[in-house]
Amino acid sequence: MMNWDNARFFLAVARTGTLRGAAVQLNVDQATVGRRIAALEETLAATLFLRTPALFVLTPAGEALLGPAESMEQAALLIERRIAGLDDQLAGTIRVATTDSLGKRFVVPAIAKVRRAHPGIEIVCVTSAQIANLTRREADLAIRTLRPDSPDLIARKLAQLESRLYASRDYVAARGEPREGEAFEGHDLVMYQQPVVPSMWSALCGEPTSRGRAVFQTSSTAMLFEATIAGMGIAELACFRAEDEPELVRVMPHRYNHFDVWLVAHADLYKTARMQVLVTAVVEAFATAV
Missing domain, CATH: 3.40.190.10 (Periplasmic binding protein-like II)
Structure with missing residues (x-):
């Protein structure tokens, strides 16, 4: 019979494409992943992956196993959640x-x-x-x-919660405040990377960004704040946190968003x-x- 636990290793390799990636995902060593895949292929008498220099690619047999293995994964997770849901201890x-x-x-x-x-x-x-x-x-x-x-x-x-536009005191002193309706013309912007918050690349708090210059991009909210405090440019920030930063001031005070x-x-x-x-x-x- 197929060892159900080997399905975890099969799915990890299928999703990451490498033994190393699967090992990181499963928090085991690479050799263990290789042994589990070999054992599964031996049990099923089928080659599940084509080994290329760069990736492990699913064979037709591997493709056939993918759906049932994912169903096994979902069933195991359901059992885990159901059992955890019965635990009434405050621990x-x-x-x-x-x-x-x-x-x-x-x-x-x-x-x-x-x-x-x-x-x-x-x-x-x-x-x-x-x-x-x-x-x-x-x-x-x-x-x-x-x-x-x-x-x-x-x-x-x-x-x-509310977000507004902020810049550092030093930035405003050096560059002045942006004016509504000018789409940040002549100003630098501190932005989330586009895949993180795509909407910010068209407008910040309703003000178009088309004439501004994105000089700093990040996926981290902490870095967004630090870059703004450092005077790199103007950013849309959550008020609950920005109002606690003495180096930050609001600009375009009539512009805001809710989230x-x-x-x-x-x-x-x-x-x-x-x-x-x-x-x-x-x-x-x-x-x-x-």
Whole structure:
């Protein structure tokens, strides 16, 4: 019979294209991945990958296995979520995904509150511009600005926050303030990389960016703030954080945007005791801080 655990190794190689990439994804050594793939091919009496100098490419047999292996993966994850959902103890690990800005202002204080009351709960906090896949257990709870559309996820609106345009005092002193309707003509802009926030490349807080010059790009909110504070240019920043920076001043004061913040969790885990404790703390953090 096929060893079900080998399906994980097969999928990792299929998705990354290399033994090394699969090893990193699975947190094992490269030799282990190679042995598992060899064992799976021996069990099935089929060659699953064509070994090229650069990549492992699926053979027709590998392509035929891909769908069933993904179904096995989903079944294993479902079992994990269902079992975790039955755990009513105020102990265990919760994986939380958020951004560095939301984490600093809202999520970390909520986590600290939970830890003081329930030291048996341990937190793994991942901050990234990428959206964590809760169905695959990349996180148990996410606090993010994009509402999910998956029926397996529970979404709760935490707040509507505001963003405005900011520059450093030194930048304004040297370059002056931009004027509305001039599309940032003669000014430098500090931007997210286009794949991170595509909409910002056409307008910042409703002001077209067509005449401005993007002099600094980043995928990190922390770096966006640091570059603006350093006087590199004008940026659209979340007010809850920018107003705490003494070096920053608002420009184009009539320009602003709103964005929603959502708490997202998988339905199978949402009602566990430890999750509910953290959810309550996060909701309270946003209610009292905005």
